[in-house]
Amino acid sequence: QSTATTVGSTMMATPTYAPITAAEVEAAQRAWGDALVTIATEYDTKGHAAAKRLAAQVIDTAYGYGLGPVLFKPTLAASPTTFRTDREGAISYFVGGNSAYPGDSGFALKGWRSYEIENAGILVKGNSATSMGNVTVIDAQGNRTTVDKTWGYVRGPDGNLRIVLHHSSLPYKSN
Amino acid sequence: QSTATTVGSTMMATPTYAPITAAEVEAAQRAWGDALVTIATEYDTKGHAAAKRLAAQVIDTAYGYGLGPVLFKPTLAASPTTFRTDREGAISYFVGGNSAYPGDSGFALKGWRSYEIENAGILVKGNSATSMGNVTVIDAQGNRTTVDKTWGYVRGPDGNLRIVLHHSSLPYKSN
């Protein structure tokens, strides 16, 4: 008579639609920060055309515009172009030079050399995840700019995370 | 010889874990706006204790603090209490009077009488959804305050949506 009570599972490869992990979110955040520094450095060393080319690549890799609209409220964007739900608006925000977005001076061109990210929290909801916290970007002179930042991610078709939500704002200052 | 090719499905009730719809998101947004107006009116007619009681109820109904931490960056919150991941911090923001949050004067107590919500977009990701857009709150004198607003929702145990992400910020103004 057997009295064994066992549960065994064959090891399986992780499917590409597996749930997102907090570690993946942190890796995607680092990728965003690294890309910002890379674009700024490209601009300083090779000029605007090279920076713009790179920014387009970065946006296609890091954001989910290829999957559908993205909810993107950049730090320095104001009405009537506050929300950049399409790729063109995102590129304009990062490198400027688009007459449809006259307020954009190119956020990624401002000499950024490093960054710090401090998450207040990461929420994983299954096939999507969101993070909220402070992001500080630091330029070649050591000037620091800190913003309140929300990012939302889904897993893209290649298995990598894509930003489909990005709300960035300057900290509130009471008078 | 049969050549019929048919697909039929028995009608089924909607399970409580069914995907979130955009219509549910809009209903949850209206519930948030209605609740803000109700708290403000309660304060103006019945005083602070009544408003605080009501605010606690509203937060328990509209937000997901009962499910885990919430990523909440209120419009007028600043460091070191920018992020309100627990219920106490949320209640303080809405009705003030908490010495741990000396900057909070009670956002829900400022005479709000109506609101307007204009979504730039709603993204449904399965069992979660996010929205981004402008929310305008209007006080008894007709003064309008417009903010850039991101909300993220999951379905709670009772089938109703709960806010688990809320990033609100004053519009950027270039100098």
Place this chain on the structure above:
Amino acid sequence: QSTATTVGSTMMATPTYAPITAAEVEAAQRAWGDALVTIATEYDTKGHAAAKRLAAQVIDTAYGYGLGPVLFKPTLAASPTTFRTDREGAISYFVGGNSAYPGDSGFALKGWRSYEIENAGILVKGNSATSMGNVTVIDAQGNRTTVDKTWGYVRGPDGNLRIVLHHSSLPYKSN
């Protein structure tokens, strides 16, 4: 000049809507097996009424009938009562005695004393998960019955997994 590039995250409690893990699936499988043995033992020691009471509790705990319809094809169910999408049909399958299901003799009453589960795989898809493999149930005389088994899970309102899909079948035997 700062060149630090860091990503830090505050620890947060796991929300109740967090993704399902393979370990949770295995625990839910053990709970199902343990419950089967418990019902069978209850029947042998305390009789049918006690076993039926227990079965109803087990079904409410282990299955998701409280969340909506469940897709349940029990091993020994045949047309026209093959699919047990409601709670009554599930209870009948486990303990019999329901004139609406004349074919049900009570699968949980057959003297089960232990079980073995061997998963061919567990797929976690975010807020749901499925497993497939063999389940062997063993009675007091040591007789073994092995079935091909698929289970699908969602997280219930209390944070515990619930079976919302269960397809069980006798192994195919070629002639």
Place this chain on the structure above:
Amino acid sequence: QSTATTVGSTMMATPTYAPITAAEVEAAQRAWGDALVTIATEYDTKGHAAAKRLAAQVIDTAYGYGLGPVLFKPTLAASPTTFRTDREGAISYFVGGNSAYPGDSGFALKGWRSYEIENAGILVKGNSATSMGNVTVIDAQGNRTTVDKTWGYVRGPDGNLRIVLHHSSLPYKSN
């Protein structure tokens, strides 16, 4: 004084990660049935090599082997090759001719000309969905074979559903 209380949303295109609908599940079921008939007809008119080529295409289109392991328990598969978690095992089941699967005679080669699908239910869980019910396949002579069928779907990288769970079994017959 404004008393307007409105909620408006800009229309947005559906992202590729949008929740699965029941209509998509039914369309994927029809695609599976159509493919089975197409392979059977290809075999009858063009022979085994053509049928095998087609079956491989169909499996790559309809199943999620490209996303990771698939939980597939075919109707007529027995131990030790009951579960076909990889593509090769699935192709063998449909068209046979693989010495690693000596029991496979090619299920898709048996003259199927039409099909009927009757779902007992479809459960949509967000980014995945499952169905359970009866599938009847009908050959050129009008012979009907009915099975109990469970399918599970996720959305693939191209936006189309992929089968990642498939449990098929002959109906239970009591003696």
